[in-house]
Amino acid sequence: xxxxxxxxxxxxxxxxxxxxxxxxxxxxxxxxxxxxxxxxxxxxxxxxxxxxxxxxxxxxxxxxxxxxxxxxxxxxxxxxxxxxxxxxxxxxxxxxxxxxxxxxxxxxxxxxxxxxxxxxxxxxxxxxxxxxxxxxxxxxxxxxxxxxxxxxxxxxxxxxxxxxxxxxxxxxxxxxxxxxxxxxxxxxx
Amino acid sequence: xxxxxxxxxxxxxxxxxxxxxxxxxxxxxxxxxxxxxxxxxxxxxxxxxxxxxxxxxxxxxxxxxxxxxxxxxxxxxxxxxxxxxxxxxxxxxxxxxxxxxxxxxxxxxxxxxxxxxxxxxxxxxxxxxxxxxxxxxxxxxxxxxxxxxxxxxxxxxxxxxxxxxxxxxxxxxxxxxxxxxxxxxxxxxxxxxxxxxxxxxxxxxxxxxxxxxxxxxxxxxxxxxxxxxxxxxxxxxxxxxxxxxxxxxxxxxxxxxxxxxxxxxxxxxxxxxxxxxxxxxxxxxxxxxxxxxxxxxxxxxxxxxxxxxxxxxxxxxxxxxxxxxxxxxxxxxxxxxxxxxxxxxxxxxxxxxxxxxxxxxxxxxxxxxxxxxxxxxxxxxxxxxxxxxxxxxxxxxxxxxxxxxxxxxxxxxxxxxxxxxxxxxxxx
Amino acid sequence: xxxxxxxxxxxxxxxxxxxxxxxxxxxxxxxxxxxxxxxxxxxxxxxxxxxxxxxxxxxxxxxxxxxxxxxxxxxxxxxxxxxxxxxxxxxxxxxxxxxxxxxxxxxxxxxxxxxxxxxxxxxxxxxxxxxxxxxxxxxxxxxxxxxxxxxxxxxxxxxxxxxxxxxxxxxxxxxxxxxxxxxxxxxxxxxxxxxxxxxxxxxxxxxxxxxxxxxxxxxxxxxxxxxxxxxxxxxxxxxxxxxxxxxxxxxxxxxxxxxxxxxxxxxxxxxxxxxxxxxxxxxxxxxxxxxxxxxxxxxxxxxxxxxx
Numbered sequence: 001x002x003x004x005x006x007x008x009x010x011x012x013x014x015x016x017x018x019x020x021x022x023x024x025x026x027x028x029x030x031x032x033x034x035x036x037x038x039x040x041x042x043x044x045x046x047x048x049x050x051x052x053x054x055x056x057x058x059x060x061x062x063x064x065x066x067x068x069x070x071x072x073x074x075x076x077x078x079x080x081x082x083x084x085x086x087x088x089x090x091x092x093x094x095x096x097x098x099x100x101x102x103x104x105x106x107x108x109x110x111x112x113x114x115x116x117x118x119x120x121x122x123x124x125x126x127x128x129x130x131x132x133x134x135x136x137x138x139x140x141x142x143x144x145x146x147x148x149x150x151x152x153x154x155x156x157x158x159x160x161x162x163x164x165x166x167x168x169x170x171x172x173x174x175x176x177x178x179x180x181x182x183x184x185x186x187x188x189x
Numbered sequence: 190x191x192x193x194x195x196x197x198x199x200x201x202x203x204x205x206x207x208x209x210x211x212x213x214x215x216x217x218x219x220x221x222x223x224x225x226x227x228x229x230x231x232x233x234x235x236x237x238x239x240x241x242x243x244x245x246x247x248x249x250x251x252x253x254x255x256x257x258x259x260x261x262x263x264x265x266x267x268x269x270x271x272x273x274x275x276x277x278x279x280x281x282x283x284x285x286x287x288x289x290x291x292x293x294x295x296x297x298x299x300x301x302x303x304x305x306x307x308x309x310x311x312x313x314x315x316x317x318x319x320x321x322x323x324x325x326x327x328x329x330x331x332x333x334x335x336x337x338x339x340x341x342x343x344x345x346x347x348x349x350x351x352x353x354x355x356x357x358x359x360x361x362x363x364x365x366x367x368x369x370x371x372x373x374x375x376x377x378x379x380x381x382x383x384x385x386x387x388x389x390x391x392x393x394x395x396x397x398x399x400x401x402x403x404x405x406x407x408x409x410x411x412x413x414x415x416x417x418x419x420x421x422x423x424x425x426x427x428x429x430x431x432x433x434x435x436x437x438x439x440x441x442x443x444x445x446x447x448x449x450x451x452x453x454x455x456x457x458x459x460x461x462x463x464x465x466x467x468x469x470x471x472x473x474x475x476x477x478x479x480x481x482x483x484x485x486x487x488x489x490x491x492x493x494x495x496x497x498x499x500x501x502x503x504x505x506x507x508x509x510x511x512x513x514x515x516x517x518x519x520x521x522x523x524x525x526x527x528x529x530x531x532x533x534x535x536x537x538x539x540x541x542x543x544x545x546x547x548x549x550x551x552x553x554x555x556x557x558x559x560x561x562x563x564x565x566x567x568x569x570x571x572x573x574x575x576x577x578x579x580x581x582x583x584x585x586x587x588x589x590x591x592x593x594x595x596x597x598x599x600x601x602x603x604x605x606x607x608x609x610x611x612x613x614x615x616x617x
Numbered sequence: 618x619x620x621x622x623x624x625x626x627x628x629x630x631x632x633x634x635x636x637x638x639x640x641x642x643x644x645x646x647x648x649x650x651x652x653x654x655x656x657x658x659x660x661x662x663x664x665x666x667x668x669x670x671x672x673x674x675x676x677x678x679x680x681x682x683x684x685x686x687x688x689x690x691x692x693x694x695x696x697x698x699x700x701x702x703x704x705x706x707x708x709x710x711x712x713x714x715x716x717x718x719x720x721x722x723x724x725x726x727x728x729x730x731x732x733x734x735x736x737x738x739x740x741x742x743x744x745x746x747x748x749x750x751x752x753x754x755x756x757x758x759x760x761x762x763x764x765x766x767x768x769x770x771x772x773x774x775x776x777x778x779x780x781x782x783x784x785x786x787x788x789x790x791x792x793x794x795x796x797x798x799x800x801x802x803x804x805x806x807x808x809x810x811x812x813x814x815x816x817x818x819x820x821x822x823x824x825x826x827x828x829x830x831x832x833x834x835x836x837x838x839x840x841x842x843x844x845x846x847x848x849x850x851x852x853x854x855x856x857x858x859x860x861x862x863x864x865x866x867x868x869x870x871x872x873x874x875x876x877x878x879x880x881x882x883x884x885x886x887x888x889x890x891x892x893x894x895x896x897x898x899x900x901x902x903x904x905x906x907x908x909x910x911x912x913x914x915x916x917x918x919x920x921x922x923x924x925x
Contacts, residue, residue: 135925139903143896144710145924147883153702154870164882172882174765178720182737183760184243184549189235189830236853237812238736238830247817247827307812307827307854310662314792314811321666321793329791329815391913392785392821471755545742545776545823546754 052141052158057122064122066109075106092169094132103128103167129161136161192594196355199596200578203587207577208602210427218570225563228556229304237307239556245549246540248305250557253532254564255301257412259336259383260405260531262294264413265343266376267443273369279436282583286424287417288347289575291376294413295340297568304560328386332379339379342372347575354582355596356589380405387539394469395476396539398461404454405531410447411497412527414440415520422513424576427604429584438511444523445504452501472538475548485550486537489529496526577603657681666793667806667845678808679845686843686850690834694841696849699867701800707861707918708801708897709874710886710906711775714923717882718743718766718773725879726777729862730848731840735833738826740859741777741876748772752909777876778803778824778859779909779917786816786825795856801890801918802861804846810855817856821910822917825858861887890918 057064069085079099082089091099105113112120112128120127130137139145143156146164150156164172207215232239242249268287271277303309314320315333324330346368353360384402391397418437425432462473474480479487503509503519510516542548553561581587586600660681664670670678679696686694723741732738744757748770757774767773784803787795794810797803817825831853843849844864851857862874866887872878877885888895897920900906906920 139899139924142899142903144712144886144899144903145883147880148896149873149878151870152866152873152877152887153705153889159883172717174767175717175719175881176764177718177762177766178724180720180760180762181723181739181742184245187238187243187736187829189238236828236830240829243829244817244823244826247814302813305813307814307856308810308852311792311809311811314666314794314809323791323793327789327791327815329789329813333791386815387818390785390789390819392819468753468755540818542755543823544754544821545744545759546757547759547823 052126053156054123054126054158054160055163057125057160058163059122064110066104070109075101077101077106089168092171093167123160125167126161129167192356192589193352195594195596196352196589199587199598202596202598203581203600203603204574204577206598206601206603208604210604211577211602214604215570215573218566218573221566222563222570225560225566228559228563232304232556232560233309239554241552241554241557243549243551245543245547246537246551248536248540249551250533250553250561251301251305253536254561255298255305256383256535257528257532258294258298258301258568259379260409260527261413261416262291262298262339262343263376263380263406263409264417265291266373267410267414267440268417269369269372269376271439273366274373277439279433280439283421283430283432283436285347285350285579285583286420286576287413288343288350288372289572289579290413290417290420291343292340292347292575293568293572295336295343296571297564298336299340300564300567301561304564328382328389331382332386335375335379335382339372339375342368342375346372347579351579351582355587377406380409387535390539392544393472393539395472396535398458400454400458404451404458407447407451407454408527408531411444411451411500411523412531414444414447415500415523415527418444419517419520419524422517424580428576428580429586429600429605430580434511437516441504441510441516441519444519445501445510448497448501448504448523452497471542471546475541476534476538480542480548483541483548483550485552486534490534493526493529493534496522497530500526657685661808664808666809668793668796682845682849686841689850690836690839690841692836692839692841694839694843694849696843696845697864698845699864701798701802702867702869702871704889704891706801706890707780707866708888708890708895708901709780709861709919710897710900711919711921712884712886712924713772713774713921714925715882715884716743716773716775716880717884718745718761718768718771719881721879721881722775722876722885725875726859728838729840729865729875730859731832731834731843731850732857733828733830733832733834733851734838736830738828738832738857740824740826740857741775742823743773743775745771745773752907774921775876776822776824776909777919778861779822779915779919780859780861782916782918783914785819785821785913785915789815789819791815798846800867802846802863803858804860804863805856805858806846807849807851807855807857812854812856814856821913821915825856827856828853 082100086100101113103112105111105119108119110121112122112125114120114128115131126137126140130140136145140158140161143158146161147159148156161167240249240251265287268280268284272281272284303312306312315322315330317324322330322333324334346365349365349368350360381402384405387393387396388398388401418440421432421437421440424430459473459477462470471480475483476486476490478484500519500522503515503522509519537551541551578587580603581598581600584600587596587598589595590597660677664678665674667675675698679698682696683694686696720743723739723743726732726741727734727739730740732740742759744754744759745761745768746752746758747756750756752774761768761771780801780803782797782801784797787797787803790796791813792809792811795803795805795816812827814827817827828851832851834850839850840848842864844860844867847860847863862872862876865872865874873887874885877887886896886900888897890897892898900922901920904922904924906922908917908920
């Protein structure tokens with residue numbers, strides 16, 4: 001009897017799965033990245049690839065757009081420790097190998113820069129992170145690394161990597177836990 | 190029909206008549222029952238929060254008492270087998286007392302379950318057809334069925350024997366023998382089903398041991414008969430019922446065998462758990478040694494062990510078994526020993542440590558103890574009333590009159606002083 | 618297990634009400650509902666098991682409950698009875714390499730699911746475990762309370778209802794007050810449960826909780842969007858448990874469970890096990906998962922995994 005019930009559940013599921021497969025076969029021409037996008041129903045297509053529904057990047061107040069200050073300043077591409085500005089930023093993220101202008105675009109400070117030289121907006125910063133953290137990027141697109149909210153069977157919202165990880169110091173910071181439950185000994189009438 | 194009605198009226202007259210000692214005994218039980226009822230009303234108003242139970246230990250004193258009393262009830266079979274299967278006369282004369290004990294113990298069992306459930310107002314959900322009894326999946330449903338069957342069976346048997354005796358007739362074997370024979374597997378089944386109720390829970394390794402049901406039966410055949418031996422002596426002393434020494438000693442001998450099996454099975458279990466030393470040892474460690482500084486049950490279980498072993502020796506050696514002082518000491522020790530071992534000693538380690546490893550030391554609250562006292566008083570009260578009718582029937586002091594309808598009541602005292610009894614000559 | 622159709626068609630349904638009316642006098646003498654109690658009290662008393670309610674009966678029950686709760690909490694409370702979505706079997710993933718033991722999930726759950734605040738009922742128990750000992754529940758600590766988590770040398774394992782495919786709690790219930798729905802969620806009919814707590818003894822995960830006392834749920838904090846089988850207010854003396862936020866996840870589209878939404882590290886994953894594109898299927902395909910107490914063969918649909 002139990003088998004019957006399982007079977008009843010499986011038949012429509014299998015039918016649905018076959019339909020899904022057929023549909024995805026027709027769309028096989030799409031890029032692999034599309035797979036991730038499909039799961040986030042909100043994903044829209046841009047010339048550079050899929051874009052995920054994400055909230056605004058968590059800029060420090062008053063810091064963006066960067067060009068407000070930087071359009072007046074001639075870029076200095078020499079690798080160095082910053083002494084006059086941004087002194088609060090301590091790079092604790094592969095600091096031996098990289099510095100500011102490896103990620104921030106030299107010519108357009110409002111954009112980020114991929115290794116390929118492509119300029120991307122901060123809203124797509126996950127592509128920058130994904131250059132090194134490919135496994136996390138893959139999981140993130142599937143909704144498995146990081147947090148995804150919204151509808152489990154509908155529109156979903158992603159968080160950018162930088163919503164949880166400070167890009168300059170990405171280790172997740174410890175939190176104060178919520179109070180422990182009341183011990184049964186202390187549950188009184 | 191009129192005859193039965195007259196008999197019934199006669200029993201009502203009987204239970205209201207008695208010596209001062211009878212009234213005092215009955216009234217003190219009624220007072221305890223009233224206190225228990227008041228405590229239960231308090232529990233109903235406030236919820237089970239007034240007990241010591243919590244999510245971590247979700248069963249406690251009530252279910253412990255229930256489990257113990259199922260054993261007491263099942264033990265009636267220990268009188269039935271020699272009496273009716275082997276037709277051993279000394280026990281046959283008193284087997285009805287065992288059946289009435291089973292009835293009283295069943296009443297207590299059902300009351301203990303009732304006070305334990307969170308929604309007694311939804312009791313009707315358990316009634317087949319009207320509610321939904323999850324039979325045969327749930328062992329609790331099985332328990333509901335077998336406990337009620339056993340209660341009705343023993344009540345019918347006891348009433349039938351009494352009624353036939355009252356009419357000075359022999360029981361009709363075509364009706365009586367099948368019932369008696371059926372009561373034997375029924376007694377085994379109530380205890381087996383109650384054991385399986387725990388046994389079937391894979392989540393609780395302490396209970397999930399195949400040895401549980403045999404152990405249940407073995408310990409049941411110790412505690413119930415021990416109670417009966419003491420009771421027989423009281424009955425024999427304060428009423429005119431004659432109970433032969435050899436009947437008492439035979440029961441004591443049976444206790445010795447049962448206790449041997451009980452201890453042997455316990456040893457088998459202890460060996461398996463301690464030698465293999467898996468994570469499933471934790472509850473047993475908690476019970477016998479204490480776990481991580483929690484050792485509330487340790488003194489109790491060692492008391493029980495000491496009592497059981499001592500009683501076993503007392504019952505095994507013929508000299509101490511047939512000496513009323515040592516015999517009674519043995520009975521008290523066994524009754525307390527099994528009460529601990531099979532009550533809290535069985536229920537609590539099943540739940541502590543809990544399934545996520547938490548240790549919460551349960552202990553019953555005053556409310557639980559008062560409610561339980563009330564239920565014990567109720568059981569004793571039921572038993573007293575049953576005896577009040579049965580004893581004069583057995584002694585021939587309550588019987589149907591010459592006209593074959595009206596009852597004759599000779600016994601108006603029931604509980605008499607021992608010396609007064611001795612002074613009177615025994616009515617033939 | 619008898620299937621739903623055959624039980625639904627049993628004839629005794631028709632006669633139950635009639636029979637119970639007869640018994641009513643006896644039970645009335647037992648001072649259950651007061652003699653002059655409003656009709657709704659009697660309706661509640663005679664209410665049938667959820668699975669045996671016809672559509673009009675269910676509507677009546679829901680109207681009565683909504684009225685009762687709305688009066689009690691001073692706001693418009695909705696009680697839904699949304700059925701399972703076809704082709705959905707819910708599954709849950711919990712990433713032990715991410716969980717930091719902050720207990721946000723336990724408290725998010727309380728708010729969403731209207732658990733009693735006083736005495737406290739928590740459907741999610743977060744265990745602190747030793748990295749050296751692994752998942753050794755004898756070493757688990759439920760009451761850890763450092764200034765910051767995670768603590769060195771420890772990892773954390775939240776435990777809640779594992780929504781077993783073979784739930785031992787369902788098997789043992791003497792009155793079928795708890796059952797597994799077609800979408801795999803094990804639910805309780807709080808109006809049918811007799812409070813015997815056998816299911817609590819049977820559950821290997823400590824997932825079931827009892828209302829030892831009338832629930833202490835402040836009206837202001839009461840979540841008025843409820844489901845009959847989920848987060849509606851529970852009466853005293855019955856058992857309750859996690860339902861994967863049945864009031865959310867059965868909608869189309871349906872929100873993620875509250876614990877998924879509230880988890881600050883994204884350790885919690887939820888989806889349809891029958892959908893190869895779901896994140897829970899991704900977890901099962903791409904990560905190494907384990908289920909708790911697999912030797913008991915309860916077959917949980919709650920998968921613990923290590924993403925890294």
